[in-house]
Amino acid sequence: NAGVTQTPKFQVLKTGQSMTLQCAQDMNHEYMSWYRQDPGMGLRLIHYSVGAGITDQGEVPNGYNVSRSTTEDFPLRLLSAAPSQTSVYFCASSYSFPREQFFGPGTRLTVL
Amino acid sequence: KNQVEQSPQSLIILEGKNCTLQCNYTVSPFSNLRWYKQDTGRGPVSLTIMTFSENTKSNGRYTATLDADTKQSSLHITASQLSDSASYICVVSGGGANSKLTFGKGITLSVRP
Numbered sequence: 001n002a003g004v005t006q007t008p009k010f011q012v013l014k015t016g017q018s019m020t021l022q023c024a025q026d027m028n029h030e031y032m033s034w035y036r037q038d039p040g041m042g043l044r045l046i047h048y049s050v051g052a053g054i055t056d057q058g059e060v061p062n063g064y065n066v067s068r069s070t071t072e073d074f075p076l077r078l079l080s081a082a083p084s085q086t087s088v089y090f091c092a093s094s095y096s097f098p099r100e101q102f103f104g105p106g107t108r109l110t111v112l
Numbered sequence: 113k114n115q116v117e118q119s120p121q122s123l124i125i126l127e128g129k130n131c132t133l134q135c136n137y138t139v140s141p142f143s144n145l146r147w148y149k150q151d152t153g154r155g156p157v158s159l160t161i162m163t164f165s166e167n168t169k170s171n172g173r174y175t176a177t178l179d180a181d182t183k184q185s186s187l188h189i190t191a192s193q194l195s196d197s198a199s200y201i202c203v204v205s206g207g208g209a210n211s212k213l214t215f216g217k218g219i220t221l222s223v224r225p
Contacts, residue, residue, distance in 0.1 A: 004155075042201070043156075043201070043215045045213070090155050098144060098211065100146070103148075103157070105155050106153075
C-alpha cells in the first residue's frame, strides 16, 4: 500500500492564480480531510469528506473548494490564491471518524 | 470552547535520557486522545490512541498515559534516541454532538548527542 499520497510536494503561485492539490489513498478509507499547518499554530481543518459525493466545511474553508467523486481521491482547489494561503497542506484519511488518521507527506505552498 | 494545551513548547535533552511531554484538554464530551510524531518536513504519524477507559498505552519506547478525570495526558519517552527529534502533537476527539478533532500546537523535542 502506498498509503496517502499528495502532489505536488512544493508549489509557488502568484496572487490570483488557481491550482489543485492532489490527494489519493489506497486503503479504502471513507473519511478524508484537508488541513493546513502554519508556524506556531496547530493543524486546522479546511474541508472533510465522510464518503464519495459528500463533503463539508471545516474550521477554515474560505478560499478553498473540494470534491469527492471517488473513494480514493480528494482534491483541494485554491480558487484565487492569496499570500495568506502560504502554508503546508496535509491530506489525511481514516476508515471512519474518529478512527486513527493517516497523513500524507504534505504540500508546501508559497503564494507571492 | 474545546482547547488542547501542550507543554513545554520545546525541549532539549541528551541522547539516552528520558523525558515527559504534557497535554491538557478541555474537550467535552471526550471520545479519544491521540499522540502523533511529526518529523521535520513530513506528515504526522500516529504513536498511540487512547479511549476513555484506557489509562496507559505503549508503543515501543513511547508510553502515553491518560487521566480522564483531570483531563490530562502525558507522553513518556524512554532512553531517547537522535531519531526522536521531532514535533509531538496531542489531538483530542470529542464525542457525541462535539464530534470533532482539536489539535494542540505541538512540542518540539531536540535530542542532542
